[in-house]
Amino acid sequence: MVQKKKGEVKEIGKVAIYPGSFDPITYGHIDIVERGLEIFNKVILAIAENEEKRPLFSVEERLQMVKTVFKDTPHVIVDSFKGLLVDYVAKTNAVVILRGLRATSDFEYEFHMASMNRSLNTHLDTLFMMTSKDYFFVSSRTIKEVARLGGAVDGLVPDLVVRRLKEKFKLPVAKKKQISWDD
Numbered sequence: 001m002v003q004k005k006k007g008e009v010k011e012i013g014k015v016a017i018y019p020g021s022f023d024p025i026t027y028g029h030i031d032i033v034e035r036g037l038e039i040f041n042k043v044i045l046a047i048a049e050n051e052e053k054r055p056l057f058s059v060e061e062r063l064q065m066v067k068t069v070f071k072d073t074p075h076v077i078v079d080s081f082k083g084l085l086v087d088y089v090a091k092t093n094a095v096v097i098l099r100g101l102r103a104t105s106d107f108e109y110e111f112h113m114a115s116m117n118r119s120l121n122t123h124l125d126t127l128f129m130m131t132s133k134d135y136f137f138v139s140s141r142t143i144k145e146v147a148r149l150g151g152a153v154d155g156l157v158p159d160l161v162v163r164r165l166k167e168k169f170k171l172p173v174a175k176k177k178q179i180s181w182d183d
């Protein structure tokens with residue numbers, strides 16, 4: 001709520017920014033968005049256009065996948081941004097940055113990022129949510145590695161992402177070849 005004039009209070013929905021590379025989106029990310037919506041009225045999922053990270057999927061491909069995943073979730077806004085996150089946040093009505101935290105290994109990276117963002121904008125806080133136990137081991141990086149080597153990532157990413165990964169790595173979309181030890 002924001003105090004407008006004396007005695008007049010304007011309701012503003014609390015909005016969180018959930019930034020990331022989402023290269024590609026996983027059920028771990030989706031879990032954070034869904035739980036974020038229990039706290040915030042709106043979640044802006046913001047895909048960073050950071051070419052230095054040499055993403056597997058272009059920003060357009062990532063936008064398309066994420067928009068499809070959340071097509072029936074009206075309180076999720078999907079967008080992309082270039083440059084500093086704090087500058088992007090300033091253009092929105094978000095009050096907080098939302099991030100998922102998997103294990104102690106994530107902590108240092110997240111701590112540095114949250115501290116840097118707070119030093120760039122002292123009004124901007126980062127809220128961390130512990131990843132649900134089912135997705136503790138899921139990261140976009142390991143998903144890409146497993147998929148590239150032909151492993152199954154079903155149940156860890158949406159079916160649409162499974163298909164896109166197979167297309168990227170030119171793997172057969174249908175059943176995998178069975179190896180018979182009798183051959």
Ligand code: PNS
Pocket residue numbers: 019020021022048050083084085086112113116117
């Ligand atoms: O999913 P990721 O790759 O861990 O997300 C990292 C991301 C995109 C949130 C972070 O790299 C970021 O905010 N990039 C934008 C550039 C920026 O603001 N850098 C300063 C913060 S350290």
